[in-house]
Amino acid sequence: MTLYDDTLTLLKELISNACVNDFTPGSGQEVRNADTLERFFGGLPAGRVSIQRLEPEPGRTSIIVTVPGTDEGAEPLTLLGHTDVVPVDESKWTKPAFDAVVADGKLYGRGAVDMLFITATMAAVTREVARRGGNKGTLYFVGVADEESRGTLGAKWLSENHSDAFSWKNCLSETGGSHIPGADGSDSVIVYVGEKGAAQRRLHVHGDAGHGSAPYAKDSAIVKIAEVARRIAGITPEVSHSDIWGGFVKAFRFDPVTQASLIDGGDPAPLGELAAFADAVSHLTISQTVLRAGQAINVLPSHAWLEMDIRTLPGQDDAYVDRLLTQALGDLAPEVEIEPLICEEATLSPTNHPLYQALSDTLRDFFPDADVVPMIAPGGSDLRFARRLGGVGYGFAVHARERTLGHAHGQLHSHDEYLYLEDLKLTVAGYEAVIERFLY
Known part of the structure; x- marks a missing residue:
């Protein structure tokens, strides 16, 4: 099987686990996706990865996978992928929300876009790095609980109680990679560099x-x-x-x-x-x-x-x-x-940074004629906790040119949420390229 096939198989299982976070105590139960991810990393040679699970409340599990680098002085990279999803109104869906149905080149399911396709990609690419070895910088994959309810039992809790469990220095998360079509036929592609605050x-x-x-x-x-x-x-x-x-x-x-x-x-x-x-x-x-x-x-x-x-x-x-x-x-x-x-102040990461440059160069490889445009998100993500701890955080994925920013944003928390399989394939290749540039 190819890396893309592995990612798609994992993505379907993450969707079917239905880790629905409705903000009430005991919802989410991200332990199901943590179990899936731990199995996914099973069978690797001894010493290639270490796995840690942290759980502030029963079932609200985050999983941390570490692939050690060969050079202690090299820059680390952390992939923050949340594993919870928002509720659905099943009466408004034309396909079962948690069956991960594939039809007409699309994968339907709650969380397909927000953000399980990126989480699955991150996990699959991390496993491939562990198999391959030779990475100079340490790579961390974190399957994070409770993002949809402002990270209270996820990234926020980790940053306050286990800030040394992984590096917050250079982080990637959702979402980015969609396009702005210019009136003159030009193309621009988005990287999220910050997000608005809450007051x-x-x-x-x-x-x-x-x-x-x-x-x-x-x-x-x-x-x-x-x-x-x-x-x-x-x-x-x-x-x-x-x-x-x-x-x-x-x-x-x-x-x-x-x-x-x-x-x-x-x-x-x-x-x-x-x-x-x-x-x-x-x-x-x-x-x-x-x-x-x-x-x-x-x-x-x-x-x-x-x-x-x-x-x-x-x-x-x-x-x-x-x-x-x-x-x-x-x-x-x-x-x-x-x-x-x-109350949380807005956060922003610089564009004159090696990680941003790696993202920008990668997107130009896919879209040579496009401009890369830094953008802030109107909503929140787990990246704000990295920025508060002194790190940088960028939202990154790769979508086909036909997928506008309006289309991608419109899929978030929508009925019949779906992902083009073409975009999954592009995102897998994009994360491979970024890791090659940044860690090797």
Whole structure:
């Protein structure tokens, strides 16, 4: 069997293990995929690999595979592949979500794109390095639990409790490798170099309690929170002035007027399927997602609160977020309590780094006429923990030119999630090439 065949077989089993993480205690049970991966590495000659399993809670297992290098001074490389997947609404799927069905050159299944095809690739290439030997730098493969719930029992827990179990210095994870077709027929391919941060907030207001039959002269918490929501919705965040945002827009090769408008934060509609993605990565975003007030229909509630999913750009800290909210609230600000929830600053890795150069050179081997464009992700990944510990982290895969960034992003957490088998084959070859460049 070829390396691609091994990867596809492993990928199907990882999907069928259905390690669904719905954020509730005991879900995920990534132990099933850890068992599969441990079996996958079985039968190698003694001393070629070491395997460690770490489990903060029963069933929430991460597996660490180490292939020692021949040169202690050589740079290590760590492949971070998460093994959990998000839930499915089976009524909306036309194919069984966990049967790993292959049809029309595609593999259907929850996690096929996010991110089990990369995880399987990482494992297969790591096993091949162990068989081959001769790698100067040490290679680590980490099958990580609990990524979909912000890494609490996975990469976050590992970074805080077992930071020396593997190297965080040079890391690869999801996803990258999709394309931006230029208006002039040109091609650009994405490498993720960073991700937005989280600055979740809960806004509390208080009013007068009382009987629902007598609202006269009552200070309504519901009316007040509605006005808070209206004012927050009116915030127009500053557009990024970073080279990453400008480079992303320029990759589309629009006419100068359209390009300048987009870079300055104009209507992203010309970006088509990527309009929402572009809006998200061009500035801080505020999504009002949860509103609570009252219990009984005949009781005036004295307390109401609004929860917001706020995503920040690099350089925007918690103080910046709170100033923005306070300014928007205006004269209401003294009556609003701002409670921070999950707060994580945005992270970014440099493009003038040997690992980024290896990724860029590899992508140019596949697509000689393409520009390689660094990009930040609107959501989170396990790479932020590597960056916080002083390492670098990049999202890498290889997709055929027909697979646009909009297509790849649209597959994440979607119904009938599917991967083109062509892209699996390309990604396997891509990881082989990167490891050859970086470790040998």
